[in-house]
Amino acid sequence: MRYFFLFLALLFQLFAAEPSSAATQTEKSDSCEHYSYWTASHLKHLFQEQNYRECYDSALASHAFDDPTTQCYLSQCAQKLGYDNMAIGALERILLLQPENIEAILELTDIYHRLGLNKQRDLMAASLQAYQLTPLQRTQLATLVSTKDQKLSAFSTSISVGGGYDTNLNILPTEDEVESAYARVGIEISFAHDLVKKGGWFVNGSFNYLHHTNKSAHLFDIDFLNTSAGLGYKMKGLSITVPLYYRRLFYLETDLLQEYGVKPSVDIILSKSFILNVNGILAKREFLSAAYEGKSFESYGGGIGGIWLFGGNFIYINGKYRSFTETKDQPTIFTAKDNYVFSVGGNYLLNEMLRVQFRYRLRNDHFDDFYEAGNKRDDTNHAVTFGLDFIMNEHWKIIPLYRYTANLSDYAPATYHKQVTELSLQYNY
Secondary structure (H helix, E strand, O other): OHHHHHHHHHHHHHHOOOOOOOOOOOOOOOOHHHHOOOOOHHHHHHHHOOOHHHHHHHHHHOOOOOOHHHHHHHHHHHHHHOOHHHHHHHHHHHHHHOOOOHHHHHHHHHHHHHOOOHHHHHHHHHHHHOOOOOHHHHHHHHHHHOOOOOOOEEEEEEEEEEEEEEOOOOOOOOOOOOOEEEEEEEEEEEEEEEOOOOOOEEEEEEEEEEEEEEOOOHHHOEEEEEEEEEEEEEEOOEEEEEEEEEEEEEEOOEEEEEEEEEOOEEEEEEEOOEEEEEEEEEEEEEEOOOOOHHHOEEEEEEEEEEEEEEOOEEEEEEEEEEEEEEOOOOOOOOOOEEEEEEEEEEEEEEEOOEEEEEEEEEEEEEEEEEEEOOEEEEEEEEEEEEEEEEEOOOOEEEEEEEEEEEEEEOOHHHOEEEEEEEEEEEEEO
16 A cells, blocks of 8 residues: 555646745765666766755756666755755655665655644554664664654564584683584563653664574583563664663573673764664673683673665674673683774665575684783684575564684684574564
């Protein structure tokens, strides 16, 4: 039904007269290259020269209603000139051609919100949620389409079942490598909900559970629980959350550890396509098994990162620092350390049925303890992940994945390499 009305909008714009004038909106960056695999160089030149009137007239005169790039420039220039109705029509034509275009949906949602077209805005918001956005993208959407007087209520679930092969399950500081086939099942639930009559205040939370069983090395089977709940505050362009979290791990055939703490986070929307995130952590980990209790620690840290949205795709980059301090009178060696993490990655939608994902993480640990006289231990860990998302429909995905990890250490027993190949089926709601 939505596409029927978009088609009617397309016919209307084909025969529409010159739109009425309105106040010129805030300057925006040239983001039209995000909408197509090629760029109309003439329109790009006019737009970059801020010759919006000629760019608008040229795009309109081209009658290229089936080209997303031309329609993008038409929309951008129409907004510069105050022609909101024409901008809406151009964005709707982009979505007829590229229904998965997240940035176009965000742009159209923002115009609807600015013009007070709340029903249309909420419909676009609902369609955007169906594309299973990242947490930062959902934060952007929630901040964009809800105000202090409007209710925020979001709920999402992901269930995955998969199996694969791991060439080295043993990442403990020993020289023994253990390989095995494995199977796993995981569930993720997240929610956000406004507090009634409390302005921009909201509550949010999550529940994650993973069960991992190995075919021939049950010592390394895993049951992992991760939950969080907290309070947040949102305003236009800004979202602040302060969640408490709790984790529990069953590993090495024992109820191994629990960890709890607080993880404050601030998301700042710098533009339609870029979100800045600043975060922190204050945590305590307790090893519940007597054999490992000397590894217990307290930690604090923080980080900064960003996510860039373009079309139906995104790229993220972030860096984090964390300090670990021993909490036991007789601590296990190599517990206290400084930890630095850099990560980058993204998803790229090749077509409506196939998405490529890439992740790289660099972790460096500087330990306080010496492994021999005069030499402190120092580890560098590299992890690279490649994956494909075969999108069956808006709920189901098949995901083949490959991950390579290498931990390089001047303390020889801590050096290891491992490869993981996996195939999983995921349901998103």
